[in-house]
Amino acid sequence: MSxxxxxxxxxxxxxxxxxxxxxxTAMRLALELLRREPQEVIRFSEAIRRMxxxxxxxxxxxxxxDEPRCSICRDPNRDPSLVCVVEDIRDVIAxxxxxxxxxxxxxxxxxxxxxxxxxxxxxxxxQLMQRVEEGDIGEVILALGTTLEGDTTGFYLNRKLTGxxxxxxxxxxxxxxxxxxxxxxELTLGRSxxxxxxxxxxxxx
Amino acid sequence: MSxxxxxxxxxxxxxxxxxxxxxxTAMRLALELLRREPQEVIRFSEAIRRMxxxxxxxxxxxxxxDEPRCSICRDPNRDPSLVCVVEDIRDVIAxxxxxxxxxxxxxxxxxxxxxxxxxxxxxxxxQLMQRVEEGDIGEVILALGTTLEGDTTGFYLNRKLTGxxxxxxxxxxxxxxxxxxxxxxELTLGRSxxxxxxxxxxxxx
Numbered sequence: 080m081s082x083x084x085x086x087x088x089x090x091x092x093x094x095x096x097x098x099x100x101x102x103x104t105a106m107r108l109a110l111e112l113l114r115r116e117p118q119e120v121i122r123f124s125e126a127i128r129r130m131x132x133x134x135x136x137x138x139x140x141x142x143x144x145d146e147p148r149c150s151i152c153r154d155p156n157r158d159p160s161l162v163c164v165v166e167d168i169r170d171v172i173a174x175x176x177x178x179x180x181x182x183x184x185x186x187x188x189x190x191x192x193x194x195x196x197x198x199x200x201x202x203x204x205x206q207l208m209q210r211v212e213e214g215d216i217g218e219v220i221l222a223l224g225t226t227l228e229g230d231t232t233g234f235y236l237n238r239k240l241t242g243x244x245x246x247x248x249x250x251x252x253x254x255x256x257x258x259x260x261x262x263x264x265e266l267t268l269g270r271s272x273x274x275x276x277x278x279x280x281x282x283x284x
Numbered sequence: 285m286s287x288x289x290x291x292x293x294x295x296x297x298x299x300x301x302x303x304x305x306x307x308x309t310a311m312r313l314a315l316e317l318l319r320r321e322p323q324e325v326i327r328f329s330e331a332i333r334r335m336x337x338x339x340x341x342x343x344x345x346x347x348x349x350d351e352p353r354c355s356i357c358r359d360p361n362r363d364p365s366l367v368c369v370v371e372d373i374r375d376v377i378a379x380x381x382x383x384x385x386x387x388x389x390x391x392x393x394x395x396x397x398x399x400x401x402x403x404x405x406x407x408x409x410x411q412l413m414q415r416v417e418e419g420d421i422g423e424v425i426l427a428l429g430t431t432l433e434g435d436t437t438g439f440y441l442n443r444k445l446t447g448x449x450x451x452x453x454x455x456x457x458x459x460x461x462x463x464x465x466x467x468x469x470e471l472t473l474g475r476s477x478x479x480x481x482x483x484x485x486x487x488x489x
Contacts, residue, residue: 124329131325
């Protein structure tokens with residue numbers, strides 16, 4: 080695709096580097112941006128540039144933050160002895176949306192994935208160990224995805240934490256709430272049978 | 285969705301203004317941009333800002349261009365007496381990719397759409413009339429989409445051009461090349477019967 084304008088071509092090339100955006104979509108986005116007021120487009124490009132230049136990571140939990148410590152770690156109403164380990168900020172948002180968790184987080188910044196060349200040293204595991212050694216953490220919840228990579232990362236962290244005084248837990252696996260049995264996959268259904276619990280314990284919630 | 289960083293939130297908000305990109309996708313794109321080198325992200329945001337600030341439109345055909353006249357209008361090998369009227373630059377690219385057309389273009393910048401409040405005066409129709417009056421244009425090809433808006437625009441332009449010395453033509457409608465009859469919609473198939481041509485005229489190509 081050769082365009083009549085190098086400026087447009089550069090913008091399309093750049094937009095097409097984003098994941099899930101091909102050249103056709105990039106072209107559509109570029110033409111939409113061209114239709115906007117110049118001031119609006121400046122706001123658009125500045126928001127992206129400033130995010131990359133000025134964003135920092137929380138010194139404690141490695142979450143994305145505008146300040147040295149993020150708003151969650153600064154919050155005096157949250158329990159610092161309970162730390163939930165997650166892959167990235169999207170998981171923090173998902174858990175916050177449940178309004179069920181009043182502890183703090185630790186954001187790994189990814190999961191162990193030998194296929195992609197990502198090992199434990201590429202994640203914020205060192206900072207987690209430091210928090211465990213220094214602080215008064217009583218429980219570490221491994222809230223990782225139920226994928227091969229998530230499981231590998233959980234296995235690694237559990238082994239590293241064995242021997243320290245913290246309790247290591249992981250999220251329950253079982254049927255989705257509101258889901259029928261025939262819609263659950265075999266692994267999940269099998270797991271929910273193996274992990275069955277006394278009726279009184281589950282049904283009262 | 286409340287985030288721990290206003291900078292990230294602004295970038296997500298801006299990305300989510302793009303057509304077809306919701307807040308979840310915008311979040312994914314923002315996190316991907318955060319993972320890149322700062323220099324790369326500066327190139328990204330600069331390419332978009334510069335496009336909007338510096339791009340201009342060809343004085344002749346209203347196509348997007350970096351210079352007062354676009355590369356197609358400047359090309360001495362192209363026939364200025366044959367002008368293909370299209371909606372936007374994507375159509376120019378599509379027709380150029382066929383390598384079948386050696387004339388020039390006229391880019392309307394949209395189609396007449398009363399529902400969206402777009403009338404003929406919002407398009408580059410005045411410039412087209414001026415080209416017809418001034419120049420040595422022999423034929424105007426209406427290469428518009430086969431939608432209600434495209435048809436309305438073609439109807440309007442044909443009426444404006446009736447009385448001038450130019451010949452007005454439109455793209456042929458019929459079966460897609462490589463398509464089976466049972467895959468064509470009824471309107472297209474009906475049209476291809478009504479517009480049937482002598483075998484010798486079509487089959488020899």
